[in-house]
Amino acid sequence: MATIRDVAKRAGVSISTVSAAFNEGRVSDETKRRITDAARAVGYSPNLLAQSLKSGRSRLIALVPGDITNPFFGNWLTVIEKHALAANRAIIVSNTHGVAREQTVLELLKAQRVAGMLINPQGTGPEYRAYLEAIDVPLVTFDQFVPGLERDYVGTDNELAARMLTEYMLRLGHRQICFIGGQPGLWTTERRREGFVAAMHQAGLPIDEDLMLIANYEGDVAYRETTRLLTGPKRPTAILASNNVMALGALQAMIDLGFRCPQDISLTTIDDVPWMGLVKPRLTFAIQPLHELAAVAIKWLLERIESRDQAAIPPRRMILPPKIILGESCADLRV
Numbered sequence: 001m002a003t004i005r006d007v008a009k010r011a012g013v014s015i016s017t018v019s020a021a022f023n024e025g026r027v028s029d030e031t032k033r034r035i036t037d038a039a040r041a042v043g044y045s046p047n048l049l050a051q052s053l054k055s056g057r058s059r060l061i062a063l064v065p066g067d068i069t070n071p072f073f074g075n076w077l078t079v080i081e082k083h084a085l086a087a088n089r090a091i092i093v094s095n096t097h098g099v100a101r102e103q104t105v106l107e108l109l110k111a112q113r114v115a116g117m118l119i120n121p122q123g124t125g126p127e128y129r130a131y132l133e134a135i136d137v138p139l140v141t142f143d144q145f146v147p148g149l150e151r152d153y154v155g156t157d158n159e160l161a162a163r164m165l166t167e168y169m170l171r172l173g174h175r176q177i178c179f180i181g182g183q184p185g186l187w188t189t190e191r192r193r194e195g196f197v198a199a200m201h202q203a204g205l206p207i208d209e210d211l212m213l214i215a216n217y218e219g220d221v222a223y224r225e226t227t228r229l230l231t232g233p234k235r236p237t238a239i240l241a242s243n244n245v246m247a248l249g250a251l252q253a254m255i256d257l258g259f260r261c262p263q264d265i266s267l268t269t270i271d272d273v274p275w276m277g278l279v280k281p282r283l284t285f286a287i288q289p290l291h292e293l294a295a296v297a298i299k300w301l302l303e304r305i306e307s308r309d310q311a312a313i314p315p316r317r318m319i320l321p322p323k324i325i326l327g328e329s330c331a332d333l334r335v
Contacts, residue, residue, distance in 0.1 A: 002044040011038035036088075061301065062109045062117045063093045064102075066217075070245055072271050072290070073120070076142070079294035080118060087302050089115065098183075099123040103131065110137060116305045118297055121146050124185045138304035140297045145187040152300045154293045154318045158188045158270075161286040161322040162195030162242060165268045168284070168324060169238045170203050173333030174266065178229060178236040180246050182217040189217075192242040192270065210234050215246045222249030230257050230265075237333065238266035247283060262331035272325070282327035289320045 008015045011034045021027045021035045038044075061084050065073035081091045094109060096102040099122040109117060116138040121128075129149050132139075140152040162179075169177055179196045182189040197207055213229065215222035222241060229236070230253065241247035247269030251261060259265050261281055269285045296318055307313055 002039075002042040004044065006042045007035060007039045007044050010042055011035045058113045058115060059089045060092050060112065060114045061089050061298075061305075062112075062114045063091055064096060064105060064109070064117055064119045065093070066120050066122055067095055067097060068093055070217075070243075072143075072244065072288075075290050076118075076294045079291055080298040083295060083298040083302070089302075096120075096122050099128070106135065110135070116140075116301045118142060118301060120144055121149075122186070124187075138301060138307075138310065140301045140304070142293065142297050143188065147187075150315045152297075152304070152316045154297045154300075155187075155320075156288040156293070157319055157321050158191035159195035159198070161270050161288070162192040162240065163199045164195075164322070164324050165240055165270070165284070165286050166196050166199035167203075169240070169266060169268060169330060170199065170205075172266070172330055174238040175205060176208075176211065176234075176236045176238070178211040178213060178239045180213045180215050180222055180225065180239060180241040180250060182215070182242055182246070184214060189242070196240060208234070211236055215241075215249070217243050217246060219245040219249035219252075222246035223253045226250040226253035227257065230254065230259065236265065238268070238330065241267065241269045244269050244271040244285070247285075248279070251279070251283075262329050266330040268330060270322070281329045283329045284325065284327040286322040286324050288322050293318070293320060 004015055004018050008018045011018065013031060013035065017027060017031065018035055021032045063077055063080060065076065068074060068077065077091065077093060084091050092109070092114065094105045096105050102122045106117070114137060119139055119141050121132065121141050121144045124146070129146055132146065132149055132151060140154065141149065142154050145153055145155055166177065177200070179193065181193050200207055211234065213225040215225050222245070226239070226249065239250055241250050247267060251267055254261055254265055254267070261267050267283060269283055272285055272287050300316060304310060304313060
C-alpha cells in the first residue's frame with residue numbers, strides 16, 4: 001500500500017509539504033498539482049476522515065435546496081458538482097421542504113463537519129436572519145434573498161422577470177391575466193408579484209384579486225387552484241405562473257378541463273425545465289442565467305472555505321437579469 005512517503009519521493013518534495021497539500025496548508029498551485037499527480041501515480045489516497053478530525057472540517061460541501069425534484073435545483077447541482085469535484089470536494093444534498101425543518105437539516109449538516117453550505121433560504125424575519133448569521137460555517141445563499149443578512153448572495157432580478165412576461169402578454173392584447181404566486185413571504189414570491197402588479201398598473205389596469213392565486217410553488221396546488229378558477233365565473237385569457245412546476249400544474253388543469261392553450265388560455269412562466277421541448281405547446285418563459293449564477297456561487301464558497309480570515313472577504317451580492325424565451329403558448333388577441 002502506497003504511503004505519504006512514496007508520494008513525497010515521487011513529487012520531489014518533503015513529507016511535510018505533502019501533508020500540507022492534503023490538509024489545505026500553504027502550498028503553491030503548481031506544487032499541489034505535482035503532489036496530486038504523484039499521489040494518483042502511486043495509488044495513494046489521503047485519509048479524509050483523519051483530515052476532517054484534524055481540521056475540524058470535512059471535504060463535503062452541502063447543497064441545501066427547498067426541493068431537489070424541482071428541475072431548477074437539479075440544474076444547480078449539476079453545475080456546482082462539476083466545480084466542487086475540480087477542487088477535490090464532494091457535494092451532499094439535503095432538502096428542507098420549507099422552513100419548518102430547515103434548522104434541523106442545517107444543524108445535522110454542521111454536525112457532519114461540512115466545509116461549507118450553499119443554501120436556498122426558506123425563512124424570513126429578524127430571528128431567522130440572526131440564526132443564519134450565527135452559523136459558523138462558510139455559506140453562500142442563492143435564489144431566495146434574506147434582507148439584512150450579511151452573507152454572500154446570488155440570484156436573478158425576479159421583479160424584472162415577472163414584469164417582462166406581463167408586458168409581453170399585455171402587448172398581445174391580454175387584459176384579464178391570472179397570476180399564480182409562490183409561497184407568501186419568500187423573496188422570489190413577493191418580487192415576482194410586484195413585477196406583475198407594476199406592469200398592470202403601468203398599463204392602467206386594476207388588479208383583480210380573484211385572479212391572484214397562491215400555489216406555494218407546488219404543482220398539485222397550482223392544478224387545484226387553476227381548476228377552481230377555470231370552473232368559476234371569472235375566466236382569464238392568460239396565466240402567468242411564477243415558476244415552472246406551477247406552470248405545468250396549471251397546464252394540466254387546462255387540458256383536463258378541455259381548454260386549449262393558447263387558443264382558449266395563454267400561459268407563461270418563470271424558469272425552464274429539461275423536458276420543456278416535449279410540452280405542447282412549447283411554453284414562453286423567462287429564463288434565469290442559472291449556470292452563471294451557480295458557477296459564481298460555488299466559486300465564492302470555495303474562496304471562503306480556503307480563506308483563513310472570513311472577515312477579510314466582505315459579503316458579496318450578484319443579481320443578474322433574466323431573458324424571455326418565446327414559445328407557442330401565448331395567443332395574439334390583436335389579430
